[in-house]
Amino acid sequence: EAGVAQSPRYKIIEKRQSVAxxxxxxxxxxxxxxxxxxxxxxxKLLIQFQNNGVVDDSQLPKDRFSAERLKGVxxxxxxxPAKLEDSxxxxxxxxxxxxxxxxxxxxxxxxLTVV
Amino acid sequence: GENVEQHPSTLSVQEGDSAVxxxxxxxxxxxxxxxxxxELGKRPQLIIDIRSNVGEKKDQRIAVTLNKTxxxxxxxxxETQPEDSxxxxxxxxxxxTALIFGKGTTLSVSS
Numbered sequence: 001e002a003g004v005a006q007s008p009r010y011k012i013i014e015k016r017q018s019v020a021x022x023x024x025x026x027x028x029x030x031x032x033x034x035x036x037x038x039x040x041x042x043x044k045l046l047i048q049f050q051n052n053g054v055v056d057d058s059q060l061p062k063d064r065f066s067a068e069r070l071k072g073v074x075x076x077x078x079x080x081p082a083k084l085e086d087s088x089x090x091x092x093x094x095x096x097x098x099x100x101x102x103x104x105x106x107x108x109x110x111x112l113t114v115v
Numbered sequence: 116g117e118n119v120e121q122h123p124s125t126l127s128v129q130e131g132d133s134a135v136x137x138x139x140x141x142x143x144x145x146x147x148x149x150x151x152x153x154e155l156g157k158r159p160q161l162i163i164d165i166r167s168n169v170g171e172k173k174d175q176r177i178a179v180t181l182n183k184t185x186x187x188x189x190x191x192x193x194e195t196q197p198e199d200s201x202x203x204x205x206x207x208x209x210x211x212t213a214l215i216f217g218k219g220t221t222l223s224v225s226s
Contacts, residue, residue, distance in 0.1 A: 042121075042216035050210075091158070099211055103164065106159050108157070
């Protein structure tokens, strides 16, 4: 089974620039998550999608972050404008079930450095 | 919302010793408790999980215990090996919601 695919793997941008990350979940997985992992910390949820609907975006800084999941498959996460504190690894994860908690499968992540 | 506390933040053991990592959670509705291992520069990967209807689960050298009354759960690794060195994260969630992670424990196993 193919895993969760993310791109790019690395990105360096200057503060106030914009950046976008892409995620392709495991085929058939209904639920998709974006997490932010700052160095030395655990993953922090940014947004959860169920198919193409948002379930939880309470931790997403909506003044600068946006995310969408078109057609309930691929997803993009955008930051505009970026701040220094946005430097982190952005992890996408997916899981198969909508109602029963099961394993979340993570992608390799995108390491963002804002300078 | 759910809050997960994890300790210790770092743990150093000798090869062959046991390692124990503990987590507490705040939301009594949480019913699924996975543990993830993350090696340097790699993705988090599930190593074991437990649901609230079970008190203990074992898989070879690793085991997880859950105390619902006290709202805490623990990871036990026996006969540690150098390849067990990594960062371990606990998480908690209830049905339909996202995993909430602890801050992680860096385990170092020296030979």
